[in-house]
Amino acid sequence: MENNVLNGMDQVDPNLRDEMLAELFLNKVMNDFKRSKILEEIDQSLKDKDKEAFLRLTQELKSVVY
Template identity: 85%
Template sequence: MENNVLNGMDRVDPNLRDKMLAELFLNQVMNDFKRNKILEKVDHSLKNKDKEAFLSLTEELKSVS
């Protein structure tokens, strides 16, 4: 699918294309950051045997992934 998106972007104004790619990149970086922070908290909840926090964080992780 990404190939189709990139192929279609050849026909888009270069400035708009650059803006769209920058937004996609930024969104991916932000999602990766959020995911990593949640995973750190999951590890912490496991270490502390906090089942409630673990269950809550795994649900939150599903929405970010």
Template identity: 80%
Template structure:
């Protein structure tokens, strides 16, 4: 990374950071929905959401 243009490096780091933040946000929302499905004993939603969580993680 030392030889990369500083502007390009900053842009790459910002993109990585934003991608991680979006992923963390999606994961958090899915986990909330999983908790809700457990609370409501909704097996179908739980199974669907756990599969969705696997694709985000």
């Protein structure tokens, strides 16, 4: 999919293309960070044997775009 996006971007204004790529990059970085933090919290909930937190966090993890 990413290749299709990049191939189609040849027809887009260079400034707009750069802005779009920067936005895609930032979204990816933010989602990776969110996933990392949620996974750390899931690990902690397992250590604490906190079932409610575990269930809430696993649902939250599912909602983060990968």
